[in-house]
Amino acid sequence: MSVQHIAMREAFGQALVELGRDNPRLVVLDADVSSSTKTLDFGTQYPDRFFNLGVAEANMADIAAGMAACGLRPVISTFAIFLSLKCTEQIRSTICYNHLPVVLAGGYAGVSDSFDGASHQSLADLAILRAIPNLTVTVPGDGAEVGPCLRQALDREGPTYIRLSRNPTPILFDRAAPFETGKIRVLKRGRDITLAVCGVPTYMAMEAAERLEQEGISADLLEVSTIKPMDEAALIESVSRTNRILTIEEHTLRGGLGSAISEVLARSHPVKTDFVGIEDCFTETGPYAELLNAYGISTEQIVLKARMLVDTKKSRP
Amino acid sequence: MALRQDIERIDPAAILAETDPDKKRQQMQYLARQCRVDVWDTIYDLQTGHWGGASSAAELLAVLYFHMLNVRTEEPRWPGRDRLVLSKGHASCMYYAMLANRGFFPLSRLCTFRRLHSDLQGHPCMVKLPCVDMSTGSLGHGLSVGLGMAMAAQALKARYRTFVIVGDGCLNEGQTWEAIMAGAKFRPHRLVLMVDYNKVQLDGPSEAIMPMDPLAEKLKAFGWNTAPRLYDGHRVGEILQSWEWIQTQEAGPVAVVYQTHKGHGISFTSDQSRWHGCPIDRESYVRGRAELIQALKNTEAES
Structure with a gap:
């Protein structure tokens, strides 16, 4: 029996669209990679709640902090390499220091942006982000875990990092017990x-x-x-x-x-x-x-x- | 270490209740100068803190908290309140002095500034102090945060205003210009960028560190609705005039440049980068304090 393969980014894009339906406070910010990270699906569905900040990750992260401080539930999305390096200080000193409920979605993590090479491959994001107090750090194991992981992150008070991969990988947990953040x-x-x-x-x-x-x-x-x-x-x-x-x-x-x-x-x-x-x-x-x-x-x-x-x-x- | 009792302090409630605009203007000018004395004393007692940038923002903060901002001291996190992001967070001591006078906490707490377990952290912390709308300290973040707050108001159909005070250092940071570009793209209403433009940085004059002129022209070129003239950021009457202009602007974010002096109020600290954040020695303290008190006493005659 062949195993179904789904990319985490596809699952992420779909989950955002679904969660956006019942959560009017959910807003999504992307840094000019939304057609790659798949947040564009959300942007097409809810254009008033989607903000493309251009290639300016630091600005994006702090805008999300300001939004979260005023009652919105922002998800910021870009490649994990840029998220963990180009706006590290914004994540640390604005989002995490203030315990603001911002979801940080790092796409194309690991070597999954394989053809783009070392400049785009994110191999230290967990090390960097794990060192920041208040931040929950999650790594879904397949496409089926992405949706519940995102939903739980949006329900939590405080910030969460979700590490996502680019390529289709086997679906392992579609019939397993529900994903639970913080549980092995x-x-x-x-x-x-x-x-x-x-x-x-x-x-x-x-x-x-x-x-x-x-x-x-x-x-x-x-x-x-x-x-x-x-x-x-x-x-x-x-x-x-x-x-x-x-x-x-x-x-x-x-x-x-x-x-x-x-x-x-x-x-x-x-x-x-x-x-x-x-x-x-x-x-x-x-x-x-x-x-x-x-x-x-x-x-x-x-x-x-x-x-x-x-x-x-x-x-x- | 306590607040000195040798100066005549104005009753802040009287300022808020004052209906005569001329009197109120004079009272806010007095309050700004009074806070300069308390800040000078606090930084001298503690031997740490940023006198230069704090002094620079005294009048702006006084007019914001006693005239412009719609806030509730009994409910500091009221969702409908106007927001202030002090992007130049090193002006914290003046910010705390003004928050205390506005009634968020007793002025006596200023003596705990920068001490262990104090709510009054070296740079403002919103987690410890609920009347702070955003923790700041590292320069260049504030305008992005304020933009996010204003965009949130738009999304939530809320009516609050968002004010952001930036200094020269914030304008050095590329992120501030990212936010300026994004402000021109999203154009949220009721966002006010206030530049405390004292042209002196930690290491020296901005002209030598990183020249920003022509600043107002740059803001205009980036698509911001920029005030038609520069205002004197140490004259309450001028700040009130800028507020008149701000209120007549209907759509999109606005920018106002206030000409200020770092270390204003004391002749030998004014415009001197050395006084950005150095401890205050005894002799300078005494000389400086005499000047600040003289200025306080002159307030009535000047206005």
């Missing part, structure tokens, strides 16, 4: 190793867990869709049984999911840890799947690193 989703129970994943590589981790099972390695598979605040209880519960964890993300290994998890476990329950993600380097141009593979984000890498972690467990006297 347990995809599979196991006893030998914890696999903790966020974002697009979630489907790879699911494949890897199946392969490992065939080899006799039983993985506890967690989808960590909220990086901040971290669901510490679910994380600690898992590693207290497996004593091994492999984190998997489409992000630099300096400051993302792996770091967030390590910060929790180093203090509460230190265990043998390894990471799948992008090393400290600039990425390059290429087809998305090839690029992910070239930079070490693949089912094979997950299986390999998981196997090595489990081997050290077995060889321990």
Whole structure:
């Protein structure tokens, strides 16, 4: 049976249109990339509540702050690389410092803007934004999680970052339990190793867990869709049984999911840890799947690193 | 460390209740000068704070809070209130002095400015102080925020006005010009850009740091409805005239440039970048205070 593929940006565009119907205070701001991020669908449907600010991200973020302070519910949208770098100060010192309910939608995250190259590939957005107080940081794992994630962000007091990908990826959670911000989703129970994943590589981790099972390695598979605040209880519960964890993300290994998890476990329950993600380097141009593979984000890498972690467990006297 | 009791303080309630325009003008002028004394004292006591930019905005803030802004002290977050964004947040001490006089909190609290656990943060913080409409401090954000507030008023069909005070430093920032472009695109009503144009920055005269002239012409060229002349930002009567002009403008955002002096009110601090934010030494404090008090006493004779 073939799995349906939907791009997160398509799901995001549709969810905005649906949520706009019942929420007259929802406004959307974009920085001249609305046909790419798919906020244009909202703009076509509700032109009075859509504002294209041109290529001026800092201005866009602060306008949204002003709107939120006066009762609107703004969603600002641009590529994750620009959102996390061109208006970092506006996000920190205006939106987050004042705890304003602005949704920050970062599109084309990771290496998903694959052909545009390093200038457009966002591999440090989680590290940057996670360091800002008051900000909830979310990473949907497929198109089905985008709508509920957005709805919950709009219902919350305070700001939320939603990390979105460009390309169609497998739909994993259309029939699963509802997405819940702040909660780890347990995809599979196991006893030998914890696999903790966020974002697009979630489907790879699911494949890897199946392969490992065939080899006799039983993985506890967690989808960590909220990086901040971290669901510490679910994380600690898992590693207290497996004593091994492999984190998997489409992000630099300096400051993302792996770091967030390590910060929790180093203090509460230190265990043998390894990471799948992008090393400290600039990425390059290429087809998305090839690029992910070239930079070490693949089912094979997950299986390999998981196997090595489990081997050290077995060889321990 | 407490407010000095050696100056005659005006009753702010009397200013609000005054119906004679000439008297009210004189009272607001007096209040601005009175606040200069309190701010000079506060910054001297604490040995930190920004005297130059605070002094520059005294009359503008006095007229805003006692004549222009529709606010409710008993309900500082009233949704229908007019908004003020002090983009040059380093004028915080003067802002707090004016908010206190307007009745949002007791003037005695000015002594807690910049101290640990105070509501009166070094730069204004809306989370700690509900009468502050937006936290500021880093220059260049205010006009974008104010634009967002004015666009929200349009979307919500609300009638409040939004005022934004920017200084030279804000105008150095590219973001202010992004907001100026966006203001010309979206043209929300009842948005007022007020430039506290003292032409002195932290490091020196704006002419040497980053020249902004011809400023009014630039604003016009960017599509803003700009006041037909410059106003003296230290004369309450002039600010009231600018307000008359603002109220006759019907559509879109407006910009007004006020000619001011950084460190105004004391001869040796006026127009001097050194007095942007340096601690006040004892000798300067005494000399400066004498000048401020003389100016306060002269208010009636001048008007």
